[in-house]
Amino acid sequence: MEKNMDIAVSVVMGSDSDYSVMEETVKILKTFHVSHEIFLTSAHRSPDRTSDFSRKAAERNVKVIIVGAGAAAHLAGVIASQTTLPVIGVPVDSTALNGLDALFSTVQMPGGIPVATMAIGKAGARNAALLAIRILSLTDAELHQRLTVYIDNMAHEVEKKHDDLILKSRL
Numbered sequence: 620m621e622k623n624m625d626i627a628v629s630v631v632m633g634s635d636s637d638y639s640v641m642e643e644t645v646k647i648l649k650t651f652h653v654s655h656e657i658f659l660t661s662a663h664r665s666p667d668r669t670s671d672f673s674r675k676a677a678e679r680n681v682k683v684i685i686v687g688a689g690a691a692a693h694l695a696g697v698i699a700s701q702t703t704l705p706v707i708g709v710p711v712d713s714t715a716l717n718g719l720d721a722l723f724s725t726v727q728m729p730g731g732i733p734v735a736t737m738a739i740g741k742a743g744a745r746n747a748a749l750l751a752i753r754i755l756s757l758t759d760a761e762l763h764q765r766l767t768v769y770i771d772n773m774a775h776e777v778e779k780k781h782d783d784l785i786l787k788s789r790l
């Protein structure tokens with residue numbers, strides 16, 4: 620846990636084995652120059668560390684917590700139960716159930732404790748970063764500008780792909 624730096628987004632993982640998926644979150648946060656940290660903890664294997672992190676995150680000025688976990692993925696919900704910060708969950712496909720287990724255990728939160736749940740795997744990990752960026756850009760004009768450019772580029776990309784496809788179909 621970083622102590623003296625201003626960290627906007629905490630990227631939490633239940634295991635180092637989740638990093639191959641959660642790296643996608645980190646890449647996007649880096650592209651947008653969003654200050655972030657990586658934090659490894661498990662509600663199951665290190666409950667005290669998880670509680671300590673969750674209870675202190677807001678006072679450390681963290682704004683959004685992204686949590687990637689697979690299997691019986693209780694980590695995002697347990698963190699959300701101990702902070703008022705927005706928590707975004709990424710179900711990681713790390714078992715024989717291909718992430719469905721993690722999806723259900725992340726998304727099916729009891730009423731009162733929300734976890735904004737993304738899609739399974741790398742696409743979800745990327746969207747988690749983009750959702751955090753949308754939240755932060757409510758109060759950060761520069762970040763909002765970068766987000767607008769990103770969205771415009773995506774729209775142009777679709778138009779370009781359309782034109783390429785039409786050309787290809789005429790060959």
Ligand SMILES: Nc1c(C(=O)O)ncn1[C@@H]1O[C@H](COP(=O)(O)O)[C@@H](O)[C@H]1O
Binds near residue numbers: 661662663687688711
């Ligand atoms: N879902 C959780 C929690 C938790 O929710 O507390 N702790 C670890 N895990 C998940 O277990 C999977 C296997 O972990 P290992 O690879 O370490 O055995 C990982 O996807 C992790 O997120």
